[in-house]
Amino acid sequence: MMTEGLAGGLGLPIVLVAAVGENGVIGAQGDMPWRLPSDLRHFKDLTMGQPVVMGRKTFLSIGKPLSGRVNVVVSGPTLGPVEGIERASTLEEGLRLAGQAGRGRGARMIAVIGGGQIYAQTIDLADRLEITRVAVAPEGDTFFPMIDEASWREVARRGPVKGETDTAAVTFLTYERR
Ligand SMILES: NC(=O)c1ccc[n+]([C@@H]2O[C@H](COP(=O)([O-])OP(=O)(O)OC[C@H]3O[C@@H](n4cnc5c(N)ncnc54)[C@H](OP(=O)(O)O)[C@@H]3O)[C@@H](O)[C@H]2O)c1
Numbered sequence: 001m002m003t004e005g006l007a008g009g010l011g012l013p014i015v016l017v018a019a020v021g022e023n024g025v026i027g028a029q030g031d032m033p034w035r036l037p038s039d040l041r042h043f044k045d046l047t048m049g050q051p052v053v054m055g056r057k058t059f060l061s062i063g064k065p066l067s068g069r070v071n072v073v074v075s076g077p078t079l080g081p082v083e084g085i086e087r088a089s090t091l092e093e094g095l096r097l098a099g100q101a102g103r104g105r106g107a108r109m110i111a112v113i114g115g116g117q118i119y120a121q122t123i124d125l126a127d128r129l130e131i132t133r134v135a136v137a138p139e140g141d142t143f144f145p146m147i148d149e150a151s152w153r154e155v156a157r158r159g160p161v162k163g164e165t166d167t168a169a170v171t172f173l174t175y176e177r178r
Pocket residue numbers: 017018019020025026027028029030031032054055056057058059061074075076077078079088089090091092113114115116117118119121142
């Protein structure tokens with residue numbers, strides 16, 4: 001993989017942040033198959049002030065840069081210049097840009113925020129996973145890679161909780177690499 005050898009050279013841990021259904025689904029038709037204000041708050045708490053790295057499709061699905069965070073969007077030739085984001089034409093470049101920006105701003109981590117293509121290419125580089133396990137198994141077309149227990153150890157868990165306007169209960173899990 002092109003990005004091998006990067007981990008540790010970025011000066012900040014790589015943390016994958018994702019909401020994942022019981023069946024591994026994270027997305028359906030360019031969107032998320034649930035409405036979870038509790039998880040949006042959790043996501044904001046985790047990522048505020050940290051550089052975030054995402055794929056073009058996730059950026060288009062969010063629709064605008066996330067405020068208070070350096071937004072790095074990885075895209076081949078498809079995405080032109082967009083105000084408020086740093087565009088990277090390879091994942092490696094994206095992680096380096098995020099590392100540089102984050103170190104300059106005293107960030108604690110590089111937050112990789114999806115989607116499926118980007119998680120698949122970064123899970124082997126990641127130091128930590130912040131997984132919101134969603135208590136539902138929806139139909140979908142985009143998946144989180146398998147979290148192999150031989151590589152990952154659960155170190156924190158909160159929940160299940162279900163806010164009034166959440167469409168499912170969620171459990172917040174932290175995994176660290178063994
Ligand atoms: N549940 C969650 O926590 C969560 C989080 C994020 C997203 N999602 C969902 O996931 C879905 C989107 O995921 P996705 O897998 O379809 O797309 P994605 O990973 O968001 O973006 C894919 C795009 O990123 C670019 N890309 C990927 N790898 C690259 C590389 N190595 N170098 C350069 N560019 C690269 C390409 O852009 P170009 O085509 O421009 O080259 C590619 O088409 C949506 O349904 C979204 O709602 C869910």
